[in-house]
Amino acid sequence: MRNVLAQVSQYALRHNLQQVRKMAPGSKIIAMVKANAYGHGLSKVAKTIQDADALGVASLEEALRIRQAGVQSDIVLMEGIFREEELADVKHHHLTMVVHHWFQIQALQSYAEKNDFRFRIWIKINTGMNRLGFQAQEFDEAYATLSKLSHVEIIGFMTHFAEADEREKDSTRKQADYFQSIIAGKPGQRCLANSAAILAWPQTHADWVRPGLMLYGASPFVGVTGKELNLLPAMTLRSEIIAIRELALGERVGYGGTWENPRPISKIGIIAIGYGDGYPWHAKNGTPVLVNGQRVMTTGRVSMDMLAVDLSSLKEVKVGDPVTLWGDTLPIEEVAHHAGTIPYELFCRFTERVKVEIIS
Numbered sequence: 001m002r003n004v005l006a007q008v009s010q011y012a013l014r015h016n017l018q019q020v021r022k023m024a025p026g027s028k029i030i031a032m033v034k035a036n037a038y039g040h041g042l043s044k045v046a047k048t049i050q051d052a053d054a055l056g057v058a059s060l061e062e063a064l065r066i067r068q069a070g071v072q073s074d075i076v077l078m079e080g081i082f083r084e085e086e087l088a089d090v091k092h093h094h095l096t097m098v099v100h101h102w103f104q105i106q107a108l109q110s111y112a113e114k115n116d117f118r119f120r121i122w123i124k125i126n127t128g129m130n131r132l133g134f135q136a137q138e139f140d141e142a143y144a145t146l147s148k149l150s151h152v153e154i155i156g157f158m159t160h161f162a163e164a165d166e167r168e169k170d171s172t173r174k175q176a177d178y179f180q181s182i183i184a185g186k187p188g189q190r191c192l193a194n195s196a197a198i199l200a201w202p203q204t205h206a207d208w209v210r211p212g213l214m215l216y217g218a219s220p221f222v223g224v225t226g227k228e229l230n231l232l233p234a235m236t237l238r239s240e241i242i243a244i245r246e247l248a249l250g251e252r253v254g255y256g257g258t259w260e261n262p263r264p265i266s267k268i269g270i271i272a273i274g275y276g277d278g279y280p281w282h283a284k285n286g287t288p289v290l291v292n293g294q295r296v297m298t299t300g301r302v303s304m305d306m307l308a309v310d311l312s313s314l315k316e317v318k319v320g321d322p323v324t325l326w327g328d329t330l331p332i333e334e335v336a337h338h339a340g341t342i343p344y345e346l347f348c349r350f351t352e353r354v355k356v357e358i359i360s
């Protein structure tokens with residue numbers, strides 16, 4: 001059996017949630033579990049961290065998977081409904097939703113009230129991300145319209161930062177000030193901060209925070225690892241050596257022969273993982289990999305099912321030896337850097353071939 005395994009540590013997930021609580025002690029937490037819990041496995045992660053104050057997802061489908069797993073926590077649909085018909089499920093499964101657009105307000109207006117159920121909503125405000133949310137000039141009308149609906153309960157207001165990971169820039173503070181000025185005088189709770197803001201902008205913590213990446217133990221800042229932020233990497237991606245070969249001087253490896261052996265002889269190991277599993281094709285020659293816990297480097301292009309590493313520095317190595325692609329002892333931030341991407345994307349790339357296993 002081909003053994004590509006993403007092992008997810010419950011201990012690390014709980015530790016990271018605890019770190020959020022320490023860093024934002026006065027705030028409630030919407031733990032972001034969208035996109036299959038950033039690739040870590042939605043149902044199991046949701047169960048592990050269900051004592052967060054709420055769980056954040058991108059769609060009704062994700063919310064229903066959590067409910068089917070038996071998790072009763074508050075679930076927030078971060079983009080709200082996509083179609084009016086979804087309101088029936090929102091009600092049935094007691095979901096909370098973001099309202100970011102007039103069509104969602106219209107859907108709520110036309111929803112026939114049949115009992116005393118109240119839709120719990122967060123109003124999203126655009127303060128500079130220019131993705132979702134009401135503009136400052138439409139906010140008052142949106143708020144007034146929603147306030148009049150007796151089957152709607154406005155929990156509060158949300159906005160999202162565009163550059164919270166850039167500590168030296170002023171834009172996060174400006175977005176936060178703008179947000180406060182737009183909602184001034186309106187009763188309701190405030191929710192602004194993602195992981196980067198939780199870590200770098202304590203003044204934005206407010207009533208609720210919305211951590212994603214840091215729950216999984218990775219860092220939102222370039223050049224900083226999760227461990228340096230007192231987080232524990234939740235995922236270790238594992239595979240094994242499936243072939244070893246010796247190359248003479250000048251022999252090349254893989255498609256396009258982009259790595260050429262510079263020594264009289266080199267030992268090359270072939271690992272069972274490739275872009276068909278979600279390992280990034282863009283990982284350059286020299287991307288770090290651990291074989292038997294020791295650091296080696298990739299050689300040549302990543303294939304669909306395999307990649308090659310230079311094992312010449314290892315004395316004893318054989319087929320079947322364990323490989324770590326990222327995790328506890330090899331920061332995903334480093335691999336992302338070599339692949340010209342971000343940890344978020346690496347987490348979310350897995351294909352169905354990768355077995356995700358949760359361990360205590």
Ligand SMILES: Cc1ncc(COP(=O)(O)O)c(C=O)c1O
Pocket residue numbers: 032078160193194195196210211212213214220
């Ligand atoms: C609206 C919103 N809030 C919070 C988050 C969590 O962000 P992070 O993973 O950087 O903590 C995201 C993630 O993309 C998001 O879209």
